[in-house]
Amino acid sequence: MQQVLLSVHVLAGIVFVGGSAVATSLFPRYAPVVVAGAAAEVPSERNPAVASALHRITGGYAACGIIVPAIGIVLAAVQGRMGEGWITAAMILTAVAGGLLAVQIYPMQRDALRAPDDGRRLRVLAMLAGIYNVLWTVVVVLMIVRPA
Numbered sequence: 001m002q003q004v005l006l007s008v009h010v011l012a013g014i015v016f017v018g019g020s021a022v023a024t025s026l027f028p029r030y031a032p033v034v035v036a037g038a039a040a041e042v043p044s045e046r047n048p049a050v051a052s053a054l055h056r057i058t059g060g061y062a063a064c065g066i067i068v069p070a071i072g073i074v075l076a077a078v079q080g081r082m083g084e085g086w087i088t089a090a091m092i093l094t095a096v097a098g099g100l101l102a103v104q105i106y107p108m109q110r111d112a113l114r115a116p117d118d119g120r121r122l123r124v125l126a127m128l129a130g131i132y133n134v135l136w137t138v139v140v141v142l143m144i145v146r147p148a
Helices: 002-030 048-064 067-079 085-114 120-145
Strands: none
Touching: 002 048, 002 067, 002 085, 002 120, 048 085, 067 085, 085 120
């Protein structure tokens, strides 16, 4: 049973967390911006249709990604590891990453699609995506190293 839970946990993490991490990172590159002055050109990589698809991927994969911590908690309970510090740290970092995605990144992506600005919001989104990815990186390292 533990092998099945671990397999589902790892595969869901790769697919759903990895997918949302890539989508959040790519969104600022493709999201539309408002260019001041009629003579200015919008960079060619700006593509609202791609940005919209990345926004949908962010939300969809994030929703499906709930399975990762859910299975992780079940696995930790089955293994009798719920009291270990690295599990607690991983759960806290996972909650912070999920909250960041749900409360900041996803709504800001939606706003960037509905009302493009001069790119200021996209710079903030790029920074938040980086933080989101670092949080998940730390969680993965905790899962591998399992410090005492």
